[in-house]
Amino acid sequence: MSSIRVLKNFIAVTRHPSVAAAAREIGLTPAAAGQQLAQLEGDIGVSLFDRNKRSLVLNNQGRALIEPIQEIISRYESLGAEFKSGLSGSLTLGALVSSLMGQFGKTLEQLKQQYPELEIKISTGLSSDFLEQVIAGVLDAAIVTESPYALPKSVQWTALYEEQMILIYPKDKDRTDLPFIRFEPKTWTGELVDQVIRSNHLQIESSMVVNSVEAIIELVRQGLGYAIVPMLANVQWDKDKRIVISIPGRKAVYRRVGLLERKNHGRKNITQAIEDHFRKVKKALRSGVKR
Incomplete structure (x- = not known):
């Protein structure tokens, strides 16, 4: 049976355009990463990728398993969380490069200091691309500009700052x-x-x-x-x-810049901590407290 590590590596592959790019992130050779994916397919009994001589493309069955596998990883990482004083686990977060140069960059640094056992994996890009990735479950959440269009009912956007x-x-x-x-x-x-x-x-x-x-x-x-x-x-x-x-x-x-996420996902405790941080900053600014 596939390990949690194999499941995490599968999610990493879904975030990258190629197995080679994902392998660099997870510290494996492309061949080893490919073997893990084949092992996962064998354990599940379903083909998750369409293969040809040059590429490996996630198919509909693979896309359908992204969110369930993320939920398994989230539940595993939450084991023992009630005995710990702070947040732990990981969050795969899309972020505008400009948001990292804005208020969110400061927040990210403060969250890492406050919760050393929390891992936030950042993927940069454009807001419109992040929407598709959040819906598909490739990203847990994303820091994006407010959409000029109505969002799908499966996701929600919470304003953080302007x-x-x-x-x-x-x-x-x-x-x-x-x-x-x-x-x-x-x-x-x-x-x-x-x-x-x-x-x-x-x-x-x-x-x-x-x-x-x-x-x-x-x-x-x-x-x-x-x-x-x-x-x-x-x-x-x-x-x-x-x-x-x-x-x-x-x-x-x-x-207006905010947090985009699915209405139901396994990292709500982490995204809630991000939202709470910005609420505290706004409250402090209104009170005239310098941070």
């Missing part, structure tokens, strides 16, 4: 002479940028489209254009001598 959308441009250049650097419009943050432009009736001509807030900020620093971006918490805006910050138009718009 970032004001700001206009930035190089200090030593006339903004009117510069091209606009647009965040990828097909992403959730990109749609929010478009909302800022429309609501304030801004006249914009784009010359570049980039899907990274961090890359856009750096391009502006280099004097290559101006942009509308969320005001990330961990960027030292006041000390950056190369960038000028202003509010785009008269209507302030905020990017």
Whole structure:
């Protein structure tokens, strides 16, 4: 019978585009990882992957087993939890790179200090991609921008914090002479940028489209254009001598960032701890307490 380790390795494979990439994460050779997957299929009596000479692709049966296997892992990791003083186990979490540079980056560090036995595995990407992965059970949860669309009934989104959308441009250049650097419009943050432009009736001509807030900020620093971006918490805006910050138009718009998760999953105690942390931060800020 397959061990918990084999089940964990199966979940790792579902998060990566190839067995080789997953093998690097779990510390096995691709051949050894492949043998474990074959062992799991033999124990269950069901083929979980479609195979050809060059690739191994998760099939419908494999996708259907992601959530049940995650539940088994969660139950195993929770054994003895009632005898421990803090959280333990693991959480596979999708996170925007910009969220790691924002308030969530600080939270992640504090959670690791507070709960040393808690393992949070971070996978970076885009909000729209994370939605599909959370629904499929590949991710336990994800830190994402608020969706501009109605979410499926199987998932829920809880607001954690917000970032004001700001206009930035190089200090030593006339903004009117510069091209606009647009965040990828097909992403959730990109749609929010478009909302800022429309609501304030801004006249914009784009010359570049980039899907990274961090890359856009750096391009502006280099004097290559101006942009509308969320005001990330961990960027030292006041000390950056190369960038000028202003509010785009008269209507302030905020990017709301929150926790996306399935309504039913085995890591609720961990996601609840993340939500509780942000509630405490908000309460402290309202009370004027510096953290």
